[in-house]
Amino acid sequence: MPDLVAWRSRLARLQVLVAEADNxxxxxxxxxxxxxxxxxxxAPEYARRGVASALYGETERRLSASGVRVLCTEASxxxxxxxxxxGFTVAAHQRISASARQRVSASCVAAWP
Known part of the structure; x- marks a missing residue:
């Protein structure tokens, strides 16, 4: 069961863009x-159809317009x-443990002039 309080708290700190298709x-x-x-x-049924690229592109446009010159993420x-x-490069790999499961992710950074 998802921890809705934790998700609400996490999302409240973020700007969120949503892509919809066919309602x-x-x-x-x-x-x-x-x-x-x-x-x-x-969503799996929209994978490899440009959804992530469109969302990322709009995010990059907004952040660039606000003066941000370096983006970062922890990508699976x-x-x-x-x-x-x-255009991101891997700055480091990290091993994350959560609920007795481990996953490896890459700390990635992108910068532009």
Missing amino acids: ALAGFIGFSTDGHIDLLYT LVAAPFFSLQ
Whole structure:
């Protein structure tokens, strides 16, 4: 069962953009105004159809317009190639333990002039 209080708290600190298609959630991105991308999700039925790219592109446009020059995220190993295509580089790998499960992620950074 998701911890709704924790999710509400996490989302309250973020700017969130939502993509819809055919009256369904296609994906969303959550980011802070300092350039940290906290969440990026695409519904499986909309994967590889440009949803994540569109959400990321709009996020980058907004942050760039506000003066942010460096973006960062902690990407799963599955998501790291997507961020690499957006110009991110892996700054470090990290192992995260949560609820007796471990996952490896990449701390990624992108900068532009």
